[in-house]
Amino acid sequence: MSVIKAEKLSYIYGENTPFRKVAVDNVDLDIDEGEFIGVIGHTGSGKSTLIQHFNGLLKPTSGSIYIDGEKLWEDKARLRAIRFKVGLVFQYPEYQLFEETCYKDISFGPKNMGLSEEEIDKRVRETARLVGLSDSVLEKSPFELSGGQKRRVAIAGVMAMEPKVLVLDEPASGLDPKGRSQILGLIRDYHKEKKNTVMLVSHSMEDVAKHCSKILVMNNAKIFCYDTPVNVFHRAEELEQMGLAVPQITRVFNRLRAMGLGIDDDVYTVSYGSELLLKKLKDRQEGAL
Amino acid sequence: MLKDITIGQFFPGNSPIHRMDSRIKLLLTVAFIVMLFLAGNIYSLCVGIAFTILSYVISEIPFKMILKSLKPILPIIIFTSILNLLFIRTGDVYWEWKIFKITEDGVDTAVFMSIRIICLIVGSSLLTYTTSPIDLTDGLEKLLSPLKKIKVPVHELAMMMTIALRFIPTLIEETDKIMQAQKARGADMETGSVFKRAKALVPILIPLFVSSFRRAEELAMAMECRCYHGGEGRTRMKQLKLHLVDLIAALIVAVFIAGVIAVNIIAG
Numbered sequence: 001m002s003v004i005k006a007e008k009l010s011y012i013y014g015e016n017t018p019f020r021k022v023a024v025d026n027v028d029l030d031i032d033e034g035e036f037i038g039v040i041g042h043t044g045s046g047k048s049t050l051i052q053h054f055n056g057l058l059k060p061t062s063g064s065i066y067i068d069g070e071k072l073w074e075d076k077a078r079l080r081a082i083r084f085k086v087g088l089v090f091q092y093p094e095y096q097l098f099e100e101t102c103y104k105d106i107s108f109g110p111k112n113m114g115l116s117e118e119e120i121d122k123r124v125r126e127t128a129r130l131v132g133l134s135d136s137v138l139e140k141s142p143f144e145l146s147g148g149q150k151r152r153v154a155i156a157g158v159m160a161m162e163p164k165v166l167v168l169d170e171p172a173s174g175l176d177p178k179g180r181s182q183i184l185g186l187i188r189d190y191h192k193e194k195k196n197t198v199m200l201v202s203h204s205m206e207d208v209a210k211h212c213s214k215i216l217v218m219n220n221a222k223i224f225c226y227d228t229p230v231n232v233f234h235r236a237e238e239l240e241q242m243g244l245a246v247p248q249i250t251r252v253f254n255r256l257r258a259m260g261l262g263i264d265d266d267v268y269t270v271s272y273g274s275e276l277l278l279k280k281l282k283d284r285q286e287g288a289l
Numbered sequence: 290m291l292k293d294i295t296i297g298q299f300f301p302g303n304s305p306i307h308r309m310d311s312r313i314k315l316l317l318t319v320a321f322i323v324m325l326f327l328a329g330n331i332y333s334l335c336v337g338i339a340f341t342i343l344s345y346v347i348s349e350i351p352f353k354m355i356l357k358s359l360k361p362i363l364p365i366i367i368f369t370s371i372l373n374l375l376f377i378r379t380g381d382v383y384w385e386w387k388i389f390k391i392t393e394d395g396v397d398t399a400v401f402m403s404i405r406i407i408c409l410i411v412g413s414s415l416l417t418y419t420t421s422p423i424d425l426t427d428g429l430e431k432l433l434s435p436l437k438k439i440k441v442p443v444h445e446l447a448m449m450m451t452i453a454l455r456f457i458p459t460l461i462e463e464t465d466k467i468m469q470a471q472k473a474r475g476a477d478m479e480t481g482s483v484f485k486r487a488k489a490l491v492p493i494l495i496p497l498f499v500s501s502f503r504r505a506e507e508l509a510m511a512m513e514c515r516c517y518h519g520g521e522g523r524t525r526m527k528q529l530k531l532h533l534v535d536l537i538a539a540l541i542v543a544v545f546i547a548g549v550i551a552v553n554i555i556a557g
Contacts, residue, residue, distance in 0.1 A: 112475030
């Protein structure tokens with residue numbers, strides 16, 4: 001069943017002014033439950049604008065959007081309830097922290113949902129464990145923490161609302177490589193454990209290739225394609241034309257293939273690539289024997 | 290949305306008034322105010338009106354902007370007119386009801402005062418319409434620089450003003466972002482009592498304060514890295530220089546002031 005559905009969705013910034021800009025252009029989209037989706041696109045391709053439609057922060061200029069089968073903007077009073085179904089983590093989410101302690105900050109979302117005290121406590125502790133925050137950190141002020149930890153608190157704040165769809169806008173930007181892989185790892189753990197739909201906006205093809213089951217490529221306010229990583233990276237040339245690179249490992253293997261190495265599969269993760277190469281080497285050794 | 294708020298009213302253009310030196314514009318605005326207050330009767334006020342119209346024609350500012358600048362002071366105009374109408378009791382009586390009395394002098398004064406206030410606001414708005422905020426603070430700093438002799442930190446004050454103006458759009462954008470983020474976490478800012486709504490501002494104001502302090506610290510650091518140490522011995526990229534335009538403008542204003550005084554004497 002589709003959890004997010006967009007029909008002919010368009011959004012125009014500054015309509016009727018000289019600064020008019022089409023940010024999302026006639027987009028049709030159907031997202032199934034339980035997917036882990038990577039959203040990729042150039043700066044200004046409309047990714048951030050598109051995801052802000054999913055929980056009703058932006059009202060489409062035209063077209064409609066359905067969350068869990070319910071049409072958004074039909075009834076304004078329902079908007080807040082729908083917002084709890086789609087959790088949105090913005091870029092640099094640590095700038096939204098405001099409470100005295102991390103515990104209180106994580107519980108802000110669940111509290112707004114009107115949950116009981118015990119339920120809130122349960123959720124805060126569970127998400128804290130999920131993102132790797134110890135109990136002692138929970139009692140600290142979020143402003144005392146390091147950048148990476150602050151970001152975990154902020155992400156936990158949205159996860160604790162247990163949304164059906166979790167959308168993250170470049171959750172790893174501005175972190176060092178270790179912090180990056182930790183944040184992405186905990187998002188993957190969350191997806192594995194909760195089986196909820198996750199959307200990950202990213203610039204890094206490697207990250208998306210490693211984690212996601214589907215990839216959504218945006219270009220010039222339109223959806224270029226929405227498909228599995230294999231099928232998306234198969235169109236390497238087109239991607240490169242729009243200024244997006246395929247993962248480095250895919251490029252390496254495309255070159256190898258062009259040089260005459262008999263590998264037909266598309267390779268987009270290092271582990272799969274090394275597995276294939278080892279197999280090839282083994283075959284050759286056996287052939288030599 | 291928040292983005293629709295415009296700060297400052299600068300209306301870019303390339304008219305002679307736009308090209309004028311901001312110091313001269315500031316001084317001439319003061320002279321213009323003096324001119325209006327020198328006008329003692331309706332005839333000399335007409336000279337002031339003529340000057341206001343002339344400067345708008347030269348500046349190529351659209352008529353719509355004039356109305357925009359008048360909107361906020363409309364209540365003041367109405368209020369003073371009513372006071373003048375009711376409390377000036379000399380002259381021929383036009384209309385009387387119980388203790389209320391409207392006289393010829395009352396009507397005259399009300400019209401005179403309203404026109405003067407309108408001219409005052411419309412004319413001085415031209416300063417902010419044709420001068421960018423940065424030019425304005427530059428001019429202000431230069432004009433106030435004699436005050437440095439009595440230890441007034443003129444340069445620092447001007448620098449603070451420039452920085453404040455520069456960061457208003459940034460802060461608006463930041464507020465917008467934080468608001469979106471908290472709304473996504475279910476913050477409810479549109480419903481509830483006044484007290485509840487005020488409380489709902491906390492999740493927005495605290496992050497905003499924190500990021501403002503962070504920005505201030507970063508900016509201070511960046512300025513220090515470029516060896517900024519206040520106004521002492523500092524040169525400017527944009528030198529303020531007087532041009533022919535400024536001289537002509539000053540002459541025109543002088544002629545109009547003389548005109549107002551002359552009409553005052555003849556008609557008075």
